[in-house]
Amino acid sequence: MVVPADLTARLGPLTLPNPVMLASGTCAYGLEMEPYGDLDGIGAIVVKGLSLERSEGNPPPRIVETPSGMLNSIGLENIGVEAFLRDKLPLLREKGARVIVNIYGQTLDEYRRLAEILGGAEGICALEVNISCPNVKKGGLLFGQDGRETRRVVEAVREKTARPLLVKLTPNVTDVGEIARAAVDGGADALTLINTLQGMAVDVESRRPALANVLGGLSGPAIRPVAVRCLWQARRAVPVPLIGVGGIHGARDALEFIIAGASAVQLGTVNFIYPGRWREVVEGIEGYLQRHGMTSLSQLVGSLEI
Amino acid sequence: MKVRVEENRRLSADFQRMRVEWPGALPEPLPGQFVMVRTRSSTDPLWRRPFGVHDFSRRGGSASAALLYQVVGPTTRDLAATAAGESIDLLGPFGSGFDLRGKEHWLVAGGRGVAPLFFLARRLIEGVRSLRAMIGGCTESHVMQVEELREIGCPTEVATEDGSLGRRGMVTDLLAGGLEGISDERRKDIVVSACGPEGMLRRVSGLASAYAVAARLSLDTLMACGQGYCQGCTVKTRSGYSLCCREGPVFDAEVLSW
Ligand SMILES: Cc1cc2nc3c(=O)[nH]c(=O)nc-3n(C[C@H](O)[C@H](O)[C@H](O)COP(=O)(O)OP(=O)(O)OC[C@H]3O[C@@H](n4cnc5c(N)ncnc54)[C@H](O)[C@@H]3O)c2cc1C
Ligand SMILES: Cc1cc2nc3c(=O)[nH]c(=O)nc-3n(C[C@H](O)[C@H](O)[C@H](O)COP(=O)(O)O)c2cc1C
Ligand code: FES
Numbered sequence: 001m002v003v004p005a006d007l008t009a010r011l012g013p014l015t016l017p018n019p020v021m022l023a024s025g026t027c028a029y030g031l032e033m034e035p036y037g038d039l040d041g042i043g044a045i046v047v048k049g050l051s052l053e054r055s056e057g058n059p060p061p062r063i064v065e066t067p068s069g070m071l072n073s074i075g076l077e078n079i080g081v082e083a084f085l086r087d088k089l090p091l092l093r094e095k096g097a098r099v100i101v102n103i104y105g106q107t108l109d110e111y112r113r114l115a116e117i118l119g120g121a122e123g124i125c126a127l128e129v130n131i132s133c134p135n136v137k138k139g140g141l142l143f144g145q146d147g148r149e150t151r152r153v154v155e156a157v158r159e160k161t162a163r164p165l166l167v168k169l170t171p172n173v174t175d176v177g178e179i180a181r182a183a184v185d186g187g188a189d190a191l192t193l194i195n196t197l198q199g200m201a202v203d204v205e206s207r208r209p210a211l212a213n214v215l216g217g218l219s220g221p222a223i224r225p226v227a228v229r230c231l232w233q234a235r236r237a238v239p240v241p242l243i244g245v246g247g248i249h250g251a252r253d254a255l256e257f258i259i260a261g262a263s264a265v266q267l268g269t270v271n272f273i274y275p276g277r278w279r280e281v282v283e284g285i286e287g288y289l290q291r292h293g294m295t296s297l298s299q300l301v302g303s304l305e306i
Numbered sequence: 307m308k309v310r311v312e313e314n315r316r317l318s319a320d321f322q323r324m325r326v327e328w329p330g331a332l333p334e335p336l337p338g339q340f341v342m343v344r345t346r347s348s349t350d351p352l353w354r355r356p357f358g359v360h361d362f363s364r365r366g367g368s369a370s371a372a373l374l375y376q377v378v379g380p381t382t383r384d385l386a387a388t389a390a391g392e393s394i395d396l397l398g399p400f401g402s403g404f405d406l407r408g409k410e411h412w413l414v415a416g417g418r419g420v421a422p423l424f425f426l427a428r429r430l431i432e433g434v435r436s437l438r439a440m441i442g443g444c445t446e447s448h449v450m451q452v453e454e455l456r457e458i459g460c461p462t463e464v465a466t467e468d469g470s471l472g473r474r475g476m477v478t479d480l481l482a483g484g485l486e487g488i489s490d491e492r493r494k495d496i497v498v499s500a501c502g503p504e505g506m507l508r509r510v511s512g513l514a515s516a517y518a519v520a521a522r523l524s525l526d527t528l529m530a531c532g533q534g535y536c537q538g539c540t541v542k543t544r545s546g547y548s549l550c551c552r553e554g555p556v557f558d559a560e561v562l563s564w
Contacts, residue, residue: 025536032534048537056547063530063538068349070530074537077547221349249349272531273344273354275397 005289006296007282009043009264011241012189014126014164016043016098016264019297020254020281023245023268024049024102024128024168025074029088031095036276040096043264043282047084049102049130052110052117054080064201064210069220069247070269071199073213076104081114085121093123100166104130108156119161127163129154129188132170132195144170144195147182154186166243168192169234171223176230177237184238192243192266193234194227220269221247228256235261235302250277251284258285261302307332308393312370314386318447320377321418322386326394328362328369333399335359335371337406337426338499338524338556341398342532343373345384353530355381356551358422358501359399374421374450400532401555405522406430408497411437413460414481414510416502417448422524423501424451427460438462440484442477442506446470477502478509485517493519499556500524511559521559525550 009019021044027033030045039045057077064071079087084101092099101124105111111129118124131144131153143149154167167188173179180191196217201210227246234242244257245266254265270277285297294300313325328335335341342354361372377386388394404426411430413423420441430437439462443449449471455462464472465480473480485493500510501524514521527550530536539550543561548554 028535028537057537057540060540060542060547061528062540063528063536065351065353065528065530068352070352072530072536072538077537077540220352269352269530272536273352275531275533275535 003290003295005286005294007286009297011166011243011263012164014189018043018282019258019264019285020278021046021100021243021264021266022271022278023266024130026268026271029084030092030097030099031088033271033275034095037279038095039092041282042097042278044098044100044125045092046100046102046128046266047088048078049076049104050078050081050084050114051076051104052081052113054078054083059212061210061212064216066199066201066218067222069218069222071201071211071216071218072196073211073216075213081117089121089123098125099123100126100128102128102130102168108152111153112156112160115157115160119163125164126166127157127161128166128168128192129157130168130195132168144179145173147178150179150182151186154183154188158187164189166190166192168195169230170195171226171230172198176233180234180237184240188240190241190243190263191234191238192245194223194230194246197223197226219247221249223247224253224256228260231257231262232260248281251281251288254281254285255288258297258300259302259304261304263301307396309396310393311388311390313390314388316386317450320447321374321450322377323360323372323374324385324388325370325372326396328371330369334369335362335399336403337429338403338422339399339401340422340532340555341373341396342400342529343381343385344395345381345388351380354397354532356529356532358524359425360421361425361428374418374424376418397532401551402553404499404524404556405497406433408520409436409495410492410497411435412481412484412496412498413437413439414477414498414500414502415439415441416477416506417443419500419502419524420450421501423499424455426499427455428458431459440465440477440480442466442480442502444468476506476509478506478513481510482513485513485519493517496520497522508564511562511564514559522556523559523562524556525554
């Protein structure tokens with residue numbers, strides 16, 4: 001008889017029934033995923049990055065396909081935190097979705113105010129602080145590429161909320177471990193890595209950049225080895241739980257992150273192509289545990305042998 | 307979702323038409339809506355590709371949809387090589403449809419733009435609306451479905467840039483001539499529905515505003531998801547950005563800010 005494995009994902013103060021989440025910016029506000037399966041079956045949904053005011057985002061073209069990947073320069077288009085709380089969150093709660101809100105600000109004060117507003121809202125299970133978006137000129141990149149700035153942002157948010165706090169890191173740095181330590185020193189409960197890799201593509205016919213914003217963020221299977229490497233480096237640098245994201249297309253890919261030290265994973269770009277894939281990844285992880293005689297996910301997390 | 311290919315026919319050097327079974331689990335498509343298709347399980351190319359629903363029919367308990375496609379790259383090459391009995395991976399239908407209301411409909415297509423307009427013509431004829439079609443292309447082999455449109459009862463004019471079929475010139479010349487030749491009173495009743503390359507749609511939009519007729523344009527943008535997840539397919543409208551895959555692909559010409 002096959003014993004069901006315990007898939008509970010433990011992320012410090014946050015516990016999820018399974019370790020498969022949907023990554024910010026790749027599932028809109030979550031409700032849009034409903035045609036592909038009940039939302040309460042997803043470990044957690046990380047909604048599109050929210051700012052204080054609604055934001056229009058960058059001019060088109062905003063996306064371009066690259067070998068086994070894509071570049072985007074959406075520019076953090078979003079409806080704003082108030083509209084999210086009013087129009088989206090109640091519906092997500094009704095469906096039993098576990099909601100993680102991804103936030104970004106241009107200044108420390110904006111991060112503080114976002115944390116305050118969301119700190120009081122019912123039905124949010126964690127905040128994920130985006131200090132790593134490469135698209136907004138004055139925003140994320142500066143914070144997430146510097147240890148001191150990273151720590152200041154995380155402290156600012158931590159002061160304003162007691163909610164579980166995830167901090168999402170950029171791979172566009174020399175030493176991921178240093179930024180990971182800074183985020184943990186600032187009060188992060190867990191770290192999410194990675195956000196997109198900065199990239200660029202040229203349309204050779206028009207001799208113009210493929211994206212109106214010139215630079216964009218690379219995602220998809222092409223970045224997976226970089227993401228696994230970053231996760232592993234963070235694993236060695238800090239003791240907090242980690243969430244792996246970057247190029248996961250199926251269960252096997254998710255297992256790479258988990259074995260390298262991730263307590264949970266996020267699916268991003270794959271949602272565009274196979275929107276129901278999260279379910280197969282959950283089942284695939286469970287099947288793997290059973291095949292290897294493990295009774296719980298925690299036995300697999302960080303089991304990498306070198 | 308895997309769907310079975312029922313028929314796949316070559317129409318000209320680079321156009322094909324494919325009929326696929328339409329599973330009961332999918333909502334019935336409206337003219338103007340599209341599906342997202344994938345032909346390979348590898349991650350290159352990564353994205354699905356959008357194709358307008360070209361036709362839809364029910365026979366007994368089962369339904370089928372047709373796609374009309376121009377072979378331009380890996381996905382359409384794979385489609386062309388798919389035999390009846392094999393399957394393709396398809397999601398949808400997505401997006402907004404054309405406007406079926408209005409007294410008189412003029413359908414204007416450039417090249418592969420005829421794909422969704424044929425389905426529109428069929429629905430309009432079922433509703434006994436007055437309609438005509440104008441089909442254009444650079445050359446004869448890019449002008450598709452003219453006989454089929456006439457067969458279902460849609461009067462159809464043709465223009466090619468090299469004069470190899472129908473009138474020499476652009477399809478928008480046909481539209482301009484048609485609009486010029488009628489009264490202001492009649493123009494009020496006309497809805498122009500157009501699909502084709504951007505340059506053509508811009509001219510349709512210009513003519514529609516010059517002659518004060520309503521126009522609905524089906525736009526083509528790059529799409530990663532086709533269903534509102536990525537926010538990559540934005541189109542600039544007078545009231546800000548809209549997603550081509552959700553609010554579109556069919557837009558009122560007057561809301562676009564070109
Ligand atoms: C809503 C919608 C409906 C469509 N319906 C149909 C249809 O019914 N029939 C049909 O034949 N095609 C249709 N298309 C276009 C079709 O999706 C593309 O031609 C598709 O990219 C073909 O895929 P491929 O892998 O064969 O070639 P690809 O490699 O994707 O494309 C071949 C070449 O075209 C270029 N290209 C493709 N799309 C664009 C774009 N938007 N802007 C600039 N360059 C581009 C690529 O860069 C490449 O050089 C539709 C597009 C949209 C948005
Ligand atoms: C179109 C798009 C939009 C994104 N928007 C956000 C965002 O708003 N906030 C954020 O933290 N990450 C955002 N990301 C990054 C993803 O959450 C994820 O970290 C990254 O894409 C790598 O994972 P993947 O390869 O599975 O897509 C976005 C990614 C894409 C492709
Ligand atoms: S194609 Fe992704 S939102 Fe339109």
